[in-house]
């Protein structure tokens with residue numbers, strides 16, 4: 175669970191600068207108090223009352239040094255100079271020693287934390303993205319970082335220095351009349367502690383609101399990414415209604431639970447403050463009438479206590495704003511604390527692609543491998559499979575039989591609970607994940623296209639690949655046939671802001687991109703499942719020219735893709751139930767034959 179300490183750690187790298195700027199701001203805030211003090215003393219001079227002892231001492235010293243007698247003009251001159259120093263002279267230095275640093279720290283921390291969030295996004299396990307959609311994650315990061323950035327200057331540049339100012343006022347008043355000071359302190363403690371208690375309750379409500387807001391954002395993001403389905407099913411009105419209901423729920427929480435809470439708190443604070451101001455006025459007046467304090471001290475006490483109570487309002491507002499932001503800050507830290515697993519470790523280290531320490535022949539062995547996403551629900555059980563170098567192995571089986579999971583284990587997205595996976599005789603767990611994965615390449619059913627030129631996309635995994643290598647990969651994958659017809663050839667912009675590629679074209683791009691990596695093991699994950707017959711044939715021809723050049727694993731629903739595999743592995747309910755080549759498995763009269771006949775004739779054979 176995240177807590178307040180995480181917010182402090184957020185700004186920790188800048189602690190020395192932070193202490194300096196907070197101290198500078200606080201000093202400026204306290205120095206300001208010299209103005210009402212000076213005015214009080216001027217009133218004393220004008221009404222022929224004695225000055226405070228320390229001030230008298232200062233004036234006597236100045237009189238000696240300047241050879242001037244102590245008189246009204248000298249006293250007034252010293253007091254005016256003092257006020258001049260803390261007002262006119264402080265003005266040009268204050269913004270540079272305070273505001274500049276507060277924002278500088280906030281913005282530098284913003285850069286650091288955004289970087290941390292990106293690192294987290296890049297290293298989190300894949301299933302995190304199954305459970306949290308992009309809108310939810312992006313919203314959490316953006317709101318978290320923004321709220322930290324805005325809060326820092328408010329807390330360090332205003333809230334803390336204002337508290338010091340209040341403390342300074344207390345000290346000033348204490349020297350004038352300790353009874354007024356005690357009253358002042360008690361009222362402050364009561365008002366602030368009540369405010370903090372109320373804010374704690376409000377934070378709890380804000381947290382609920384934050385969750386609601388994330389749900390709304392998440393659905394909006396889903397609507398955008400699934401807009402084709404929304405339109406095809408004509409569910410625009412339904413989606414709108416659903417979002418409207420969510421927004422109404424948010425508003426209800428804001429108005430009835432949160433906003434009302436803040437207004438109630440504010441009303442209570444204002445009444446208390448006015449009551450205290452009035453009490454201080456009465457008490458000080460009585461003391462002045464009794465002759466216990468001078469006219470100058472009367473004015474100074476009133477001015478100072480009004481200043482102090484006037485600070486209470488911005489202090490409460492700042493605390494309130496912080497409370498409103500606190501839950502989303504906590505959610506950001508909770509996101510940063512999501513544990514990364516085996517596949518995230520060491521991935522962010524820069525690697526010299528050309529000097530990959532690994533080069534495999536491509537011998538892969540699954541030895542007694544068992545795995546379940548939840549340990550009580552096994553998805554793969556006691557898998558034993560040997561894939562020789564340069565062999566082509568097809569994984570087939572009903573949906574949910576565990577084909578993709580087997581590949582995910584090979585890619586080290588997950589670790590088997592039992593057994594081990596070996597490549598060229600080495601346990602893959604003993605290898606550096608990043609360098610190991612670079613020797614493998616996978617072509618998914620949905621090929622991601624990044625915004626940029628086709629060449630950039632082809633070189634995505636290996637930016638230093640020569641143009642010749644890229645051309646060769648495109649020839650094998652038959653992407654060159656597509657490139658011929660593109661307006662700028664390899665330099666055509668594709669992706670978000672460029673030419674849209676069809677499913678088949680994207681597949682060829684995916685294969686070419688994988689081949690550019692020159693992998694030792696190449697995996698096709700249902701690469702042809704969503705293609706029309708012509709595109710499928712074309713991809714099959716591309717795949718055929720790859721077979722035998724490296725270890726190849728093909729996950730396929732369409733059995734036409736796997737006929738030529740050296741070995742076909744049939745999975746059923748997480749177990750290997752048949753192994754053999756196409757002809758052997760047809761003779762075996764098992765699941766493969768049933769699936770084959772279903773696809774060939776549309777009929778099931780027993």
Ligand SMILES: Nc1ncnc2c1ncn2[C@@H]1O[C@H](COP(=O)(O)OP(=O)(O)OP(=O)(O)O)[C@@H](O)[C@H]1O
Nearest residue numbers: 301304547548553572573574575576577578579580
């Ligand atoms: N991230 C996950 N968390 C929990 N269970 C999962 C996860 N991914 C897959 N499963 C479950 O594991 C089982 C095997 O899934 P897998 O995707 O490996 O099957 P498959 O044979 O590749 O299926 P298909 O051919 O439909 O892609 C299924 O029951 C699936 O629901």
